[in-house]
Amino acid sequence: MHPKPQSHRLRHGRYSEHGRSYLITIVVHHRQQLFTDLFLGRLLVAELRHVHERGLVDSLAWVIMPDHIHWLFELKQQGLPDVVRRIKSCSTLTINRRRQSKERVWQPGYHDRAVRIEDDIRKMARYIVANPLRAGLVERVEDYSLWDAAWM
Template identity: 25%
Template sequence: MPRRQIVFETGRYYHIYNRGHNRQAIFFNRDNYIHFLRLINKYLIETNSADIIAYCLMPNHYHLLVYLRADHFSKSMQRLSVSYVKAFNKSYQRVGTLFQRRFQAILVDRDEYLFQLTRYIHLNPVKAKLVDKAEDWEFSSYREYVDLRPGSLPKCEEVRSHFNSANNYRRFVERSIQTASIQHLMFDE
């Protein structure tokens, strides 16, 4: 497999994403989502590889907005993915790959991009018509952002402080996705 073209730098934000092979589901039930979130905690947070700024797990893909803390981030992501695939395959008596390719990464190099990306991530389930409102999707960090759920996984303080309150962030997200300047961020679901 060719080397990744992006060079990870500590102290920078990255949009990390991946999807199922042939766009197939990577999460079949609530336990799958919960297990993946636990692995994020184990391999990224507990190893001090990255802070999770925002996340959304969808049936056939995931999005993570991370702030890199250590040079071993890529190795930690690899361990997370391998651990999840092994557990998934064992649980469903299957073999082979689960993800389409290695995880993808985009450098988030501007504050405005960072804020728009959190909105994009949190609106993914609405865009996919899985729920009517972002707060109805259990497997994203949106509920923490708008004070509907206490949580320790996402570190949303920096983004939320830009909006001065959870309600202001909610209003920002609830604006029509068509008005957002994030068309170039769209992940091909």
């Protein structure tokens, strides 16, 4: 049994600012290990790249873990909720098309953190891409295929 979702609390105080960097975390519905399927992970990668190529964000770093994603980007166009909604809805469509399913892919809501000027953004990027190491999924970052960073 899963506890009652509290995603509505994540929206309090949320503010989008173009030109600001954000670190967001989006979790798979019921923490299902969906992205142990590399092909499904690559579909999500394609959606992240599409948003970047359309100029909505400047992707700085991301890692797709088996049951969630961490994504560091600079917001260029639209609001933060709009960008996340786009990623979640488009990836749900492509993933479910592949799985021949109509299941929910993502939990409601997401966690976001605005990056402050004094934050070391490269250090944040290294921390993000090292998630598979800390989770014990691989022994070297290079052995994990679902990550990218602008500086690496």
